[in-house]
Amino acid sequence: MLQILFAIFFGILAGIFTGLVPGVHINLVALILFILSPYFSNFTSPLVLACFIVAMAITHCFIDFIPSIFLGAPKEETALSVLPGHRMLLKGKGYEAIKLTTIGCLLGTLVACPFAIFFIFTASFFYYYLYKGIPFILLGISLLLIIKENKKIEAFFIFLFSGVFGFLTLNFTLIKQALFPLFTSLFGSPLLLISFLQNVSIPKQKIRKVKIQKKDILTGIWSSILSSSLVSFLPGVGAAQAASISASLKKMSSKVFLFVLGMISTMTMLFSFVALYAIQKPRTGVAVFVGKFLPGLSEKEIILFMVVAVLTSFVCFFIASFFARIFSKNITKIKYKWICLGILIFLLILTPIVSGLASLLVFFVGTCLGIMASMFGIRKIHLMGSLILPVIIWYLS
């Protein structure tokens, strides 16, 4: 019992590290842990290590939004938060943006638990139909999003070309961790470069209470549950696609969308552990390692994971707010233009280290596409075609 509490504590610390630092993915830490696990097995059990991973993963969901929103350096799951977050940052509401994702994350964990129990019993049944249906669902929502645009042709063009780009990147044998250069270049670097070139400056950030309407909370909950449950049990789709699905279901303001992104972030993570148990398939890198530590999962472990997740979520609620406060107070101390340049250079150095030298080509092409999308004035969500089109092709083949 005490060991589990220690595991949660260190898991939260690890999650803070992986969340705050761009380019460091929780999968990496989980992999290192797995490689080192023989040493750990002398004084702890695999269950404790699994709890560490769960705590780290949930913490990561919370903290990951901070570099995305404040620094424009996203990861796959938080890529869509960059633009709405940035918009709020420009209004001096960066703290509020993080608060929204944080509340979303916490609520996501709490709401996911009862639904998780429901899915444990029903997932297996729906799996086949979901599997056959998902390519059409994804195609449908992507086209729906394009049709809703004013500039339909440009949106379609961006969607199509991001799909080609994504397909090539995922099949590029010279690089590893392809998702990192893919998402950083499509969502992060264009924003940073444009902010730098346009000499954007951020106003002083106000730290104030967040107000969300009850009906927005309810909208957020049902759209998150729907999209998260669709993607969490299927291979190749995750939080990023869930966000696209939610965005297509109902038009949302930046604030509500950030809230939904937070919910999806923790929901998909929790459901991936349920998927591991219900259909014996790990759907996130983290679930892969939990599955390795605990090959014979039972309901007891899942319930323990849920308890760990809820505990971690409550702690992270305050930790995320704390970091958001620090970032808000200090981000205006340096000229934003130079922050953007600094992050951009950091990403340019980090990308080849994480993904190999060839990933710089991916980074270059992706950034160009991201800039085109910005200049066209269409929603960034069409750039999700980079994941959605390859997935559709994969499912249909």
Added chain:
Amino acid sequence: MKKKLLIFSSIFFFIGLFILIILVNHLEPKRIEISKIDEKKLEEWVKVRGEVSEVRVVKTRTGEMVLFKLSDETASIYIIFNGKNFTETRVEVIGKVIEYKGNLQIQAKKIKK
């Protein structure tokens, strides 16, 4: 400024995409010995060559896949392939190292004689 940026980024995008298309179609990972495949190579692309054995058609919830064992002078590994069954006994496999039920496997993208 917007128009200039759009034009430049479009031009560079197509040039870069073109280069990427060429590279993706013509480059292959270096061939490695199967014994060199470990956890650190997870999610990486590899090329291996060896003898085929234990060919099975596996029925999954959603379709069929071909599973076989590939052995070279150093070790063996299971390959999962989403394609038609084949009869060759010596093949070259290009694929991604994945994990399945606690073991490392290669999810093949291309199989050559």
